Amino acid sequence: MKTAHLLLLSIALAGCANPHEPLDPLEPMNRAIYHFNDTADRAVVKPVAEGYRTVTPRPLRIAVGNFFDNIRDAYSAVNNALRADAQKTTNDVMRVALNSTFGLFGLIDIATPAGLANNKTTLGDTFASWGWKNSSYLVLPLLGPSTVRDGLGTAATYTASPEPGVVFQTHTQLAAGAVLDGVNTRARLLGLEKTVDEAALDPYSYIRDAYLQLRAKQVGADLPKAPSDDENIDIDQLMAPTPAEASAPL
Amino acid sequence: MKKLLVSLAMLLGLSVPALAADSPVDMVRGTSREVLDLIKQDDGKNTAKIRDQVEKLVLPKFDFQRMTALAVGRGWRDANPQQQSELTQQFQSLLSRTYSSTMTRFKNAQVDVKPNAVFANDGREATVKSEVTLPSNGEKKPVAIDYTLYKTAQGWKVYNVSVEGASLVTVYRNQFNEEIRKNGIDGLIKVLRNKNDNMTKGAGA
Numbered sequence: 008m009k010t011a012h013l014l015l016l017s018i019a020l021a022g023c024a025n026p027h028e029p030l031d032p033l034e035p036m037n038r039a040i041y042h043f044n045d046t047a048d049r050a051v052v053k054p055v056a057e058g059y060r061t062v063t064p065r066p067l068r069i070a071v072g073n074f075f076d077n078i079r080d081a082y083s084a085v086n087n088a089l090r091a092d093a094q095k096t097t098n099d100v101m102r103v104a105l106n107s108t109f110g111l112f113g114l115i116d117i118a119t120p121a122g123l124a125n126n127k128t129t130l131g132d133t134f135a136s137w138g139w140k141n142s143s144y145l146v147l148p149l150l151g152p153s154t155v156r157d158g159l160g161t162a163a164t165y166t167a168s169p170e171p172g173v174v175f176q177t178h179t180q181l182a183a184g185a186v187l188d189g190v191n192t193r194a195r196l197l198g199l200e201k202t203v204d205e206a207a208l209d210p211y212s213y214i215r216d217a218y219l220q221l222r223a224k225q226v227g228a229d230l231p232k233a234p235s236d237d238e239n240i241d242i243d244q245l246m247a248p249t250p251a252e253a254s255a256p257l
Numbered sequence: 258m259k260k261l262l263v264s265l266a267m268l269l270g271l272s273v274p275a276l277a278a279d280s281p282v283d284m285v286r287g288t289s290r291e292v293l294d295l296i297k298q299d300d301g302k303n304t305a306k307i308r309d310q311v312e313k314l315v316l317p318k319f320d321f322q323r324m325t326a327l328a329v330g331r332g333w334r335d336a337n338p339q340q341q342s343e344l345t346q347q348f349q350s351l352l353s354r355t356y357s358s359t360m361t362r363f364k365n366a367q368v369d370v371k372p373n374a375v376f377a378n379d380g381r382e383a384t385v386k387s388e389v390t391l392p393s394n395g396e397k398k399p400v401a402i403d404y405t406l407y408k409t410a411q412g413w414k415v416y417n418v419s420v421e422g423a424s425l426v427t428v429y430r431n432q433f434n435e436e437i438r439k440n441g442i443d444g445l446i447k448v449l450r451n452k453n454d455n456m457t458k459g460a461g462a
Contacts, residue, residue: 125398205456206355208432216431217423224422245326245333
């Protein structure tokens with residue numbers, strides 16, 4: 008519900024343009040949420056994930072990951088149907104069918120070795136494939152990097168999640184499941200935060216720019232150029248003034 | 258199908274050795290294999306030594322000046338040769354430190370370098386695609402890593418690397434330009450140098 012409010016707020020704010028990064032008009036708000044997430048991660052999420060990794064054997068963590076992955080496959084099947092991609096829909100339906108039965112309720116992923124590709128499609132991807140290619144960067148509380156398009160998709164997916172009884176029996180179990188999923192995912196990414204700290208001058212824009220490039224590639228979009236980069240930068244031209252380069256034979 | 262490709266590749270490699278040694282795909286494939294062989298020898302005690310060996314092997318395959326120019330973008334032209342070489346040096350040590358510290362994670366990686374490079378610019382530029390799988394992590398999807406190379410007198414050199422479409426080089430452009438806008442090129446050099454100094458101290462090296 009909180010997410011939905013923030014999304015409305017972010018859309019209301021989407022008019023303010025950022026002179027340097029066209030896809031981040033919400034930078035002040037995003038930075039604030041980023042700092043909240045970073046603080047929460049250092050204080051709570053990361054230590055919990057480290058503890059979790061210490062007390063659980065790896066096969067169990069993989070099984071937990073597979074279990075939630077199987078649920079995501081079910082959503083992916085719906086999305087691929089909405090994208091009118093029959094082949095991927097069939098693929099995802101087969102994945103869920105195999106993994107939910109022979110894979111013991113999704114704990115074992117037997118579909119991937121069997122040749123059914125893991126091609127998770129989210130509601131955000133569905134919006135993208137119907138034409139919403141570029142979307143403003145949006146940092147979600149606790150969930151991290153997203154875009155307005157993908158955030159809306161995430162919010163809608165949460166709202167539409169099945170009533171207790173399908174996978175989880177009660178709302179409490181549903182919430183506990185979400186926490187376990189989050190901790191398990193964070194445990195898999197332990198160590199990543201150190202790399203970002205080492206690599207980035209400004210971790211916020213490092214993560215944002217990497218995420219936007221990655222997402223653009225996934226949905227097949229071209230990122231808009233920043234005003235300072237109004238033309239494509241031609242690396243040969245850029246290097247041309249150096250005498251060593253100019254005399255280099257081809 | 259795979260067998261056919263492999264035998265075709267071998268046939269080509271045998272019949273035209275000069276051409277094969279010149280191909281960007283062979284360069285990337287050969288280097289990845291050597292790097293993987295090296296990091297497999299890491300037993301926890303010799304990490305520093307292995308890291309040195311990997312750096313000796315990998316660094317000459319990159320053109321850090323071109324890489325830095327690509328990262329800085331437009332502002333590169335405004336830097337004088339001395340600033341350019343200082344920027345290059347600082348960016349090189351930032352990148353090599355960051356990525357050599359992640360090295361051990363790739364100990365059991367499987368690297369599949371795709372045989373078809375995509376050429377551009379009259380064959381002077383090439384993009385080599387590869388897929389990296391980390392089987393021990395329970396990750397199901399291979400990670401796509403693409404290398405962009407260009408032809409120099411000393412052979413093919415890498416100047417851009419992207420992971421799942423995100424470039425490890427252009428991801429710095431906004432950060433660099435922000436710094437240049439605020440404090441000029443010397444400001445950027447200073448920030449990079451401070452960052453490198455702090456990290457070396459932090460690592461106790």
